[in-house]
Amino acid sequence: MPDVRFALSISLLVVFFVGCDEQETKLRAWQQQQVELLQRQSQENSAAARALVEADAQSRRQFVALEQAVQAERRQWADQYTALEADRKALAAARERVPLLATAFQGLATLTLGIAALWVCGRLLGRMSSDDDVGELEETLILSLAGETDLFTDEKVLLPRSPEVPVREQASPPIAAPALGKD
Numbered sequence: 168m169p170d171v172r173f174a175l176s177i178s179l180l181v182v183f184f185v186g187c188d189e190q191e192t193k194l195r196a197w198q199q200q201q202v203e204l205l206q207r208q209s210q211e212n213s214a215a216a217r218a219l220v221e222a223d224a225q226s227r228r229q230f231v232a233l234e235q236a237v238q239a240e241r242r243q244w245a246d247q248y249t250a251l252e253a254d255r256k257a258l259a260a261a262r263e264r265v266p267l268l269a270t271a272f273q274g275l276a277t278l279t280l281g282i283a284a285l286w287v288c289g290r291l292l293g294r295m296s297s298d299d300d301v302g303e304l305e306e307t308l309i310l311s312l313a314g315e316t317d318l319f320t321d322e323k324v325l326l327p328r329s330p331e332v333p334v335r336e337q338a339s340p341p342i343a344a345p346a347l348g349k350d
Contacts (some may be wrong), residue, residue: 173206174198 179199 171202171209174201174205 175198178194178201
């Protein structure tokens with residue numbers, strides 16, 4: 168705006184000095200052209216300023232949208248990092264827990280094996296104490312092999328007792344042939 172006033176004031180001064188002749192009309196025409204040119208430039212400047220303000224606003228909107236996208240992506244990365252950290256902690260806890268479980272299972276297996284061995288020994292010892300007939304069977308077999316008794320008859324052949332072999336006195340039923348498949 169100051170340029171327009173300056174141009175008008177100069178043109179008025181020129182009109183006073185020059186006078187009202189043909190040059191004055193030329194000067195007025197030139198002055199009018201200058202004023203129109205200044206108005207056009209002013210309009211173009213304001214249009215350019217509006218376009219610049221609009222472009223600035225558009226770029227700010229784009230920048231805000233881009234910033235929001237970056238923030239969303241950062242949140243996703245943070246969530247993924249949190250999940251990864253939780254998985255890492257779970258894996259570390261499992262690494263600590265697995266050897267403990269293995270040791271516990273190994274101890275349990277050892278204990279079970281020991282109990283099983285003790286059970287088998289107990290069963291064998293129980294059988295030995297309940298196998299009183301084994302001694303009698305051995306004596307009968309030895310006597311049968313020696314030919315001093317006959318297993319297939321109902322008569323019992325008794326040998327004189329020797330002082331070296333103690334024999335228990337029991338009334339026993341007639342001995343039948345032993346079954347070979349028994350334990």
